[in-house]
Amino acid sequence: MNLNDPKDLAQLLEAFLLASGKAQSLERLFELFEEGERPEPEQFKAALEVLRLSCEGRAFELKEVASGYRLQVRERFAPWVGRLWEERPQRYSRALLETLALIAYRQPITRGEIEDVRGVAVNSNITKTLLEREWIRVVGYRDVPGRPAMFATTKGFLDHFNLKSLDELPPLAALRELEPEPELALDGDAEVPAGLQARADLALQDDGEAAEPREETSFRSLLAELDTMEQGLKTDFDDLRLADEDEAGESDEAVEDDLADLDGDQPLH
Structure with missing residues (x-):
């Protein structure tokens, strides 16, 4: 196999991705080659493009996600492919x-x-x-x-x-x-099942007192509010951890000083 040939390299990368069953980063793919046989980064990119083009017209595709590259079944086949598993996919609330x-x-x-x-x-x-x-x-x-x-x-x-x-x-x-259009409200005079009403009353109880009901925001309103905050998403949060560690150190020193002051104020017996 000529690893300098993008076509041969594309087949090898396809084998790697099929065998792994999950996304692989370029760094991880590099590590799978001995140092003397490792292709240049440009050759890797050319081979991935060959692999992507070879998937056209087929049931699967080469997809780049956050963790790297993976081969996956095209979305339009999901309703049928899902029948391979007896367990129904989990539905989220x-x-x-x-x-x-x-x-x-x-x-x-x-x-x-x-x-x-x-x-x-x-x-x-x-x-x-x-x-x-x-x-x-x-x-x-x-x-x-x-x-x-x-x-x-x-x-x-x-x-x-x-x-x-x-x-x-x-x-x-x-x-x-x-977002689907809201359904018509139920008749306000309709009787609420006793069991459901009991559960609702129990949910509102707090140490024997009923809590003030809060009006739930509709998903449409939620999206409208988010719309104004969509720009400038933060993706690197390491600075937050460093700041927390510094604050924690300062907080410990302050506590030690307070304890020292308390010890000095203890009354004499």
């Missing part, structure tokens, strides 16, 4: 998707800020699910009382949604067009 949209378009963002926009409390299972799926991560802590965690999306999020970077997120105007 509207609340989870709204939370994910807020994190994606307004990152970094805290749980409290998400609740302020949506108008309802964020169930802890939602953030737990997103963290377990590695779609979001904690990138720092807001410098306010309680120091709430700030969330941002991950490379796993970009890979799952076939995105190379956050710049490829669809415009919010396009998402708003997908």
Whole structure:
């Protein structure tokens, strides 16, 4: 095999990607070659272009995502290919998707800020699910009382949604067009099932007192609010971690000084 020939190299790269079953970065592909046989970066790029063109008219495509390159079935075949698995794909709740949209378009963002926009409390299972799926991560802590965690999306999020970077997120105007028209309201005099009413009353109870109901923001309104904040998404949050470490060090010194002052003020017996 002539590794200097883009066609031969393209076939080898195809074999690598098929065998791995997941996205591979250029750096990782470089490492798979011995130093003496490793093609030049320009040859790699030429071979990837040959591979991409060879996929035209076929059921799969070469896709570049945040983690690198991968071979994947074209989206139009998904309804049929999905029948290979007996288990139905997991469906996510509207609340989870709204939370994910807020994190994606307004990152970094805290749980409290998400609740302020949506108008309802964020169930802890939602953030737990997103963290377990590695779609979001904690990138720092807001410098306010309680120091709430700030969330941002991950490379796993970009890979799952076939995105190379956050710049490829669809415009919010396009998402708003997908929002279905609101359904007609139910008759206000209709009787609410007793079991459902009991569960609703229980959810509103807080130490025996009913909490003030909060009006949930519609997804369309949420997207409209996000529209004004779509530009300038932050993608590198390492500086937040460094700032938190500095603040934590200063906080420890202040606590030690306060303890020393308290010891000096102790009354004599």
